[in-house]
Amino acid sequence: MDTQAQPVAPDFQSVKFIYFDLDDTLIDHKTAQDRALVDVWTQYPELQQVEPLVLASQYAESNRRLWEAYRKNEVSQSELRRLRFEETFRRLGIGSLDWREMDRVYLDCYSRHWDWIPGAREALVRISKQFPTGIMTNGFIFVQKKKFEYFSLNRYTRNLIISEEVGHLKPDPRIFSFAAEKTGLQPGELLYVGDSYSSDIVGGSRSGWKTAWYQPDGNDGGRDPENNLADLVFSGFAELLKIFQTP
Ligand SMILES: [Mg+2]
Known part of the structure; x- marks a missing residue:
């Protein structure tokens, strides 16, 4: 009998499109x-x-x-x-x-020091074969567009959204609804993956999205990971991939 603890799979059955945060989620800012x-x-x-x-x-x-x-x-x-x-x-x-x-x-x-977060590129490649994906980032156009190009993010993602272009920064619900409209899907069909509790998880949850909180060091302002709005908390991208593995 297998006695190993299994990851608790959250209810991501409804998810049809996955947006990622960029800085400190995919890229080590x-x-x-x-x-x-x-x-x-x-x-x-x-x-x-x-x-x-x-x-x-x-x-x-x-x-x-x-x-x-x-x-x-x-x-x-x-x-x-x-x-x-x-x-x-x-x-x-x-x-x-x-x-x-x-x-x-x-x-x-x-x-000159830009690099992927460990495991993030592999996860993005694999997830983007299963789901349409996008990036939604708080940042300046002239910097973030260079990152999109440097990391060839348009190879894996459909929508690349920068707060400066939208005129609102996460956690403002207007940037989440702008991103949702681009997919033609309902908020409950969208998943946001990000490292910032206040911008990504609070912003996504309040807009009705599913959220996955990347917490590599288990410390985002001392917030208790057991008591938060995120549907999933993960500390490495292998954990995120497990959620989407077909049994
Ligand atoms: Mg971030």
Whole structure:
């Protein structure tokens, strides 16, 4: 008798189309951002009065806060790109660096560190043979379109949706309904796979979609994985594939 624990298959029978989040779900954005900031650090002696990881963590904190302000329409895209450097430098006591140059050098370094999340490409290839798929991402058009091209995402997916094109960021229900309309399906027939509880899981669930929460380190702000809106919580893409395996 097989006594091994079996994965609890959620009710995904109704799913006819699967949308994926991009950053930190399919593509490892956090590592690319950290490595890009270390690259920038090595090029500017002015930055070297602090440790590279201190620079990276202060930038990440400012960037996260400014993205939240951008989502609420409190700052524009160009203000976000200026302030994430100006605020980081001010907080670390670093002066005399031009944010435009930092922005250009950073984005160039960032794109050189792009890579898949482990197992994500294989999962996307396999799932896209079984279901029509799409990408829905909060991001800037000029950056995200380069990622679509770099990772050849149009080979696997039908719909590539960027918040800047839609004019609303996740978890706003308007970007979810825009994505749903593109499929011609009902919300309950759509699955969203993403790593952010507040943007992806809350946004998807409130729009009536099925949701799968990618939680590789089991830690998204200390939220209890047993007590959440997601239909599935998974820590690696092999687990997601198991759900769709025909018995
Ligand atoms: Mg994400």
